[in-house]
Amino acid sequence: xxxxxxxSDLLSGFLENLKLxxxxxxxxxxxxxxxxxxxxxxxxxxxxxxKTFVWIIRxxxxxxxxxxVFFVPGIVFDAPLKTRFTAALIAFVINYSAYFSEIYxxxxxxxxxxxxxxxxxxxxxxxxxxxxxxxxxxxxxxxxPMSNEIITLVKDTSLxxxxxxxxxIMVADRFTARGMIWPLFYTGVFFLxxxxxxxxxxxxxxxxxxxxxx
Amino acid sequence: MTVLEVKDLRKSFGSxxxxxxxxxxxxxxxxxxxxxxxxxxKTTLLRCLNSLEFAEEGTITVNxxxxxxGADKSKHKEKDIRLKxxxxxxxxxxxxxxxxxxxxxxxxxxxxxxGNESKEQIEQQTDxxxxxxxxxxxxxxxxxxxxxxxxxxxxIARALAMKPDILCFDEPTSALDxxxxxxxxxxxxxxxxxxTTMIVVTHEMGFAQNVSDKVxxxxxxxxxxxxTPEEVFEHPKSEVTKAFLANATE
Numbered sequence: 001x002x003x004x005x006x007x008s009d010l011l012s013g014f015l016e017n018l019k020l021x022x023x024x025x026x027x028x029x030x031x032x033x034x035x036x037x038x039x040x041x042x043x044x045x046x047x048x049x050x051k052t053f054v055w056i057i058r059x060x061x062x063x064x065x066x067x068x069v070f071f072v073p074g075i076v077f078d079a080p081l082k083t084r085f086t087a088a089l090i091a092f093v094i095n096y097s098a099y100f101s102e103i104y105x106x107x108x109x110x111x112x113x114x115x116x117x118x119x120x121x122x123x124x125x126x127x128x129x130x131x132x133x134x135x136x137x138x139x140x141x142x143x144x145p146m147s148n149e150i151i152t153l154v155k156d157t158s159l160x161x162x163x164x165x166x167x168x169i170m171v172a173d174r175f176t177a178r179g180m181i182w183p184l185f186y187t188g189v190f191f192l193x194x195x196x197x198x199x200x201x202x203x204x205x206x207x208x209x210x211x212x213x214x
Numbered sequence: 215m216t217v218l219e220v221k222d223l224r225k226s227f228g229s230x231x232x233x234x235x236x237x238x239x240x241x242x243x244x245x246x247x248x249x250x251x252x253x254x255x256k257t258t259l260l261r262c263l264n265s266l267e268f269a270e271e272g273t274i275t276v277n278x279x280x281x282x283x284g285a286d287k288s289k290h291k292e293k294d295i296r297l298k299x300x301x302x303x304x305x306x307x308x309x310x311x312x313x314x315x316x317x318x319x320x321x322x323x324x325x326x327x328x329g330n331e332s333k334e335q336i337e338q339q340t341d342x343x344x345x346x347x348x349x350x351x352x353x354x355x356x357x358x359x360x361x362x363x364x365x366x367x368x369x370i371a372r373a374l375a376m377k378p379d380i381l382c383f384d385e386p387t388s389a390l391d392x393x394x395x396x397x398x399x400x401x402x403x404x405x406x407x408x409x410t411t412m413i414v415v416t417h418e419m420g421f422a423q424n425v426s427d428k429v430x431x432x433x434x435x436x437x438x439x440x441x442t443p444e445e446v447f448e449h450p451k452s453e454v455t456k457a458f459l460a461n462a463t464e
Binding site for chain 2 (some may be wrong): 119124125137140211212
């Protein structure tokens with residue numbers, strides 16, 4: 001077992017992390033927005049439902065949610081999930097939608113009512129006001145908390161190992177079982193490098209949006 | 215020719231009656247100033263005209279068309295409200311420009327979304343508006359790069375772009391440093407010369423006296439005094455008006 005074999009083994013594990021990361025983002029960013037609309041809905045039952053959902057998801061460990069999504073369909077409906085990865089993805093999407101929805105809600109509610117009213121007196125529709133006036137201001141406001149959450153997501157993907165998704169730490173652990181501990185520590189480099197890239201990216205986006213002040 | 219007729223408008227927030235039967239008319243090209251102390255109902259009146267609030271009783275008629283009728287209890291449809299709003303324009307105390315757009319984009323946004331005119335027409339009209347408020351050289355500036363007075367002038371141009379029948383101003387200079395109020399008032403004065411019908415809620419007594427055709431003094435939800443600037447400022451009949459003016463012009 002030389003360094004390059006181990007590196008390539010770990011890398012294939014890390015690709016699993018990245019796949020989970022990318023797909024979770026792709027689904028939970030829009031779902032979170034939808035959920036934030038529900039939690040701001042004028043119809044009380046929808047609002048309560050959304051708030052209860054967010055409370056449950058944020059109030060319980062992601063690890064527990066992984067177990068539930070993985071085991072419950074098999075126990076209750078006798079229809080076990082096809083793959084471990086799908087189970088992990090579903091749990092992550094649910095979890096991160098809840099967190100993102102709160103970030104969106106905070107951003108949307110922080111836009112002064114005067115912006116909406118300015119759009120209204122100019123004869124814009126509610127949809128136009130949201131997409132043409134409010135949204136870009138929300139985006140600018142939520143980039144810092146979003147970057148935080150997204151970086152946390154990168155690291156959280158390693159939790160998928162509890163339902164035996166072959167992600168990087170699980171791969172490294174196989175070497176530990178054979179008496180090699182350093183590959184486990186080495187995994188940190190992968191996370192650090194990737195999060196370093198993300199940090200630069202978010203910094204660039206923030207800078208790009210610097211031309212206006214909200 | 216009467217452009218606007220407001221009849222017996224009443225509005226309360228909970229148990230707090232803010233408008234207790236307000237009636238007045240406005241002719242085309244007239245400038246009406248509404249003065250009075252804070253909490254007198256001036257801003258609420260403007261917000262009712264612009265359908266940002268809805269009165270409980272009374273009617274609002276523009277060019278003979280009923281905009282609002284308190285007796286009609288059917289639900290206000292969003293689309294109807296939107297079209298009715300276009301008879302009025304509103305310039306806010308806090309400008310409320312859209313920060314992510316340049317001055318020019320701020321003015322062009324609503325006409326573009328309305329889609330009634332070609333892009334070239336809108337662009338031409340926007341350039342003309344910017345010139346009218348003296349900001350042709352600031353077309354590509356973002357609001358955060360403009361002074362308060364410049365922002366308010368862009369806001370005036372933005373409201374004019376929708377060609378309202380009546381342009382309303384809600385304390386347009388109250389958020390400005392004293393040295394910047396002049397440039398905004400000058401623009402409003404310029405609009406008067408081009409026959410724009412306007413309602414200006416203001417604390418600028420000099421402006422109300424010199425520029426308006428008609429002045430309303432509001433206190434505690436009623437029109438306490440109404441008339442020409444001479445009538446209201448020089449020969450007020452009501453004691454409340456006298457007391458207010460004595461304080462305000464001190």
